[in-house]
Amino acid sequence: MFTHKQVWSAIDTIAERYGFSASGLAKKAGLDPTSFNPSKRFGPDDRPRWPTMESINRVLDAAGAPVEEFAELLIGRKGQAPRRRQIPLLGLARAGKGGYFDDSGFPSGNGWEEIDVPGVSDLNAYALEITGDSMQPVYREGDTIVVSPSATIRKGDRVVVKTSDGQVMAKVMQRQTAKTVELASFNPDHPVRTLDTKDLDWMARIIWASQ
Numbered sequence: 001m002f003t004h005k006q007v008w009s010a011i012d013t014i015a016e017r018y019g020f021s022a023s024g025l026a027k028k029a030g031l032d033p034t035s036f037n038p039s040k041r042f043g044p045d046d047r048p049r050w051p052t053m054e055s056i057n058r059v060l061d062a063a064g065a066p067v068e069e070f071a072e073l074l075i076g077r078k079g080q081a082p083r084r085r086q087i088p089l090l091g092l093a094r095a096g097k098g099g100y101f102d103d104s105g106f107p108s109g110n111g112w113e114e115i116d117v118p119g120v121s122d123l124n125a126y127a128l129e130i131t132g133d134s135m136q137p138v139y140r141e142g143d144t145i146v147v148s149p150s151a152t153i154r155k156g157d158r159v160v161v162k163t164s165d166g167q168v169m170a171k172v173m174q175r176q177t178a179k180t181v182e183l184a185s186f187n188p189d190h191p192v193r194t195l196d197t198k199d200l201d202w203m204a205r206i207i208w209a210s211q
Contacts, residue, residue, distance in 0.1 A: 013073050019208070096162065128147060146209070147204045155175065179197055
């Protein structure tokens, strides 16, 4: 049996390890930003409030944390934060050229460098180095983003997309239907772009940035 304190402590530790505040992680998971505030952990009658399993699942998905890590925190095995591991790195400008990705958007081929990144457990993750200023003010030239081609994508997630004509860009997934994808720009001066799904090679979620 887990205590109320153990559950909330595990959530706080996950947030800290993956670079979030408790409210920031809640927002990233698509929850009310105040959901995890200490004041919300008890009701008006001082009875403990517990996070739902759905909330916990969404939090782990948003952070990119494995459920095994959360389970270890619940039973008190804090241990070390996830070790840095090397993942493939490619410049965003080069990513549109052939030979670097397979048909599903997973890294392949030669020409990749490697970098160390903290707290990334996704074995399929890779990094892209931002070039140019088209993604300001969110991402600037020289920033590194970590992308997960296997992560679930929801409305509002930051993503990298590759079109069939070789364009690679970082956007915000605004809406997706069976036939189209609407992508908002980080730069407010750029309009929302709508792509036919047949013109989209792949789309992958950004799970970390070196800002």
